[in-house]
Each structure stands twice: as C-alpha cells, then as structure tokens.
Amino acid sequence: MxxxxxxxxxxxxxxxxxxxxxxxxxxxxxxxxxxxxxxxxxxxxxxxxxxxxxxxxxxxxxxxxxxxxxxxxxxxxxxxxxxxxxxxxxxxxxxxxxxxxxxxxxxxxxxxxxxxxxxxxxxxxxxxxxxxxxxxxxxxxxxxxxxxxxxxxxxxxxxxxxxxxxxxxxxxxxxxxxxxxxxxxxxxxxxxxxxxxxxxxxxxxxxxxxxxLSPAELRFFEAELDRLRVMQGQIFSARDEGLAEGLAEGLAEGRAEGLAAGRAEGITLGAKQRELEIARELLKTLDPETVSRVTGLSIEQVQDLAQADDP
Structure with a gap:
C-alpha cells in the first residue's frame, strides 16, 4: 500500500x-x-x-x-x-x-x-x-x-x-x-x-x-484517478480534432489566408464543439460546477446544457 x-x-x-x-x-x-x-x-x-x-x-x-x-x-x-x-x-x-x-x-x-x-x-x-x-x-x-x-x-x-x-x-x-x-x-x-x-x-x-482508507473510499479514489485520466484524454483529443479540422479547411481553400483562417476557426469551433459534447456526457455523473472546472466552460454554459438536455 x-x-x-x-x-x-x-x-x-x-x-x-x-x-x-x-x-x-x-x-x-x-x-x-x-x-x-x-x-x-x-x-x-x-x-x-x-x-x-x-x-x-x-x-x-x-x-x-x-x-x-x-x-x-x-x-x-x-x-x-x-x-x-x-x-x-x-x-x-x-x-x-x-x-x-x-x-x-x-x-x-x-x-x-x-x-x-x-x-x-x-x-x-x-x-x-x-x-x-x-x-x-x-x-x-x-x-x-x-x-x-x-x-x-x-x-x-x-x-x-x-x-x-x-x-x-x-x-x-x-x-x-x-x-x-x-x-x-x-x-x-x-x-x-x-x-x-x-x-x-x-x-x-x-x-x-x-x-x-475504507474499501468504499479506496474504490472512490481509484475511480477518480480513472475519471481524471479519461477526462484529460478527452480534452486533449478535442484540441487535436479541432486542429485537424482547421488544417483541412485551410488547405481546401488553397490560399495562405484560407489556411490561417481555417486553422484559427477550426481549432476554435472543433474544440468548442467537442468540449460541449464532453460536458453533456460528464453531466450524466458529475455536478455542473465540477464539469465547468474540468472542461473550462463557464458555469452558465454548463447549466444551459443541463437544462437543454433535461427531459
């Protein structure tokens, strides 16, 4: 131990x-x-x-x-x-x-x-x-x-x-x-x-x-470690996907301006969209404040997502 x-x-x-x-x-x-x-x-x-x-x-x-x-x-x-x-x-x-x-x-x-x-x-x-x-x-x-x-x-x-x-x-x-x-x-x-x-x-x-630690506390701690690894991986993945989308859009334009604009817009939009998807998934098990802390979204954005997904 x-x-x-x-x-x-x-x-x-x-x-x-x-x-x-x-x-x-x-x-x-x-x-x-x-x-x-x-x-x-x-x-x-x-x-x-x-x-x-x-x-x-x-x-x-x-x-x-x-x-x-x-x-x-x-x-x-x-x-x-x-x-x-x-x-x-x-x-x-x-x-x-x-x-x-x-x-x-x-x-x-x-x-x-x-x-x-x-x-x-x-x-x-x-x-x-x-x-x-x-x-x-x-x-x-x-x-x-x-x-x-x-x-x-x-x-x-x-x-x-x-x-x-x-x-x-x-x-x-x-x-x-x-x-x-x-x-x-x-x-x-x-x-x-x-x-x-x-x-x-x-x-x-x-x-x-x-x-x-009690058995329940030990399970909680190990589950949190696993949760942190998954969430960090999701955030990094979202950033990588945004970069890839931005590069693809810029290259399709065939111009230096299009490449720069595509990078900037793709990184922003791709990462933002992925962060929203991650937040929706995390809201199934985490409270809005914790989701805001992990994803970087504002507490208002997370609360809006929670309300929108609430049947």
Missing part, C-alpha cells in the same frame, strides 16, 4: 480539510503564503470535507476554504490540467469571495483580505522573462510605475509543481518539504524520514496512507 495522491480532489480534500487537518493546513499555508515563516498561528476550515458513502461523483467539489486568525480568508485550489479561461476563473473566484463578505448590515470597512492559493500540475507562467526555476509566484495589486503596493486586500499565490525538481536528499526547509509532498506523495511506498521528521508532514502522510 502507498499513499493517495494529494493532486486529486479526493486526496487534497481528505488530507487538508478533514476534521484533524487544521495543523496540517496551517503548516502548508505558512509555507506557500509566507515562505515558511510561522505567521499563521491558527485557522478555521470553513468547508470541512465529508466523504460520500458511494463513489457516484455527485459530490460538489469545492476549493478548500479557511479563515486565518487575522480574519483573512484563504481559498486553496488544486488543478491538474490547464483549461480555457483558467486565470479568469481564478480572478472571479477571488473577487467573489471578497464581495460575498458584504452581506446585510455589513460595511466596506468590514471587508477582510482574501488570499487565493492555486496549485497547478502544469506550467502556468512560461514567459521567458520569468524565472522558470521558481515554483511559487506571489502577486498583489501594485502601482505599474513604482511597484508600490496599492492594497493588501487581495493576493494571489500560484504554485507550479512541474517547476519543482528537488529529490528527497536535496530538500531544505518547510517549503521544499511541502512541495515535494504535493508533487510526489502519490508515488511513495513508505514514509521517508526527510518528511516524517516534521510532525505536520507526518500527520499528512498518516491521513494519506491508503491503508487507512
């Missing part, structure tokens, strides 16, 4: 949002947000994880959400595949979490900071001017000329796991240990001392140990 992969929704929620996960999540956020400094003394998990009784994929998968001891809200998301409008969705979720604080009887001065922590299993920033060796990027709202901080109310932290290339023997400090855990825990067959020397990482490995 090994360990469940924290890059899966099941694994991430079980490890970081279970009833005993508060110290573990606090340690992870100190590493990712504050570069290992112990700035967060306490937090409250706002959406505690509850495992469904059967693996029917009807569980509405939400980001792990926590409130820090200074009143700040942190939303944490793990994303294994890059989808369309990914950055727009991150910005929407952050600003939505910020605006949702202002309920009846609340005032602007009641608004507390929101920090969005996004962990990706793909390269998000591939600009050659950006240091590709840094797996963690932290952003705030700054003055474009002077880079002076405008406000600390909104912050974004992006963790690109493929940019982390250290092995166990090279780990230095809390940040490295958590990055290794997120990236490689699913490959481990036993708990390494380089991680277990830290109490919180030892606790995370204990929760992630597959031997601690």
């Amino acid at each position: 090994g360990f469940i992969d924290p890059k899966t929704d099941f694994g991430f929620k079980r490890i970081f949002a279970s009833p005993n996960s508060r110290p573990i999540l606090k340690s992870l956020l100190n590493a990712l947000i504050y570069d290992g400094q112990l700035r967060i003394q306490d937090l409250e998990i706002l959406d505690p994880y509850q495992q469904p009784e059967i693996p029917d994929f009807k569980l509405s998968i939400l980001d792990v959400k926590a409130q820090l001891d200074d009143g700040s809200t942190v939303i944490i998301e793990m994303q294994v595949a890059k989808v369309e409008a990914f950055m727009q969705r991150i910005l929407y979720n952050t600003t939505k979490a910020y605006a949702s604080q202002l309920g009846r009887g609340k005032y602007y001065w009641d608004l507390r900071p929101v920090i969005a922590v996004t962990i990706t299993d793909f390269i998000l920033f591939d600009d050659p001017e950006v240091d590709q060796s840094l797996p963690i990027s932290r952003f705030s709202i700054l003055n474009e000329e002077t880079h002076a901080l405008c406000t600390s109310q909104l912050r974004w932290i992006f963790v690109e796991l493929p940019k982390f290339g250290k092995d166990l023997v090279d780990l230095e400090g809390l940040v490295d240990r958590w990055l290794f855990f997120l990236q490689r825990a699913g490959e481990l067959q036993q708990a390494p001392p380089e991680l277990t020397s830290d109490h919180d990482l030892q606790s995370a490995l204990d929760i992630a140990n597959e031997s601690q």
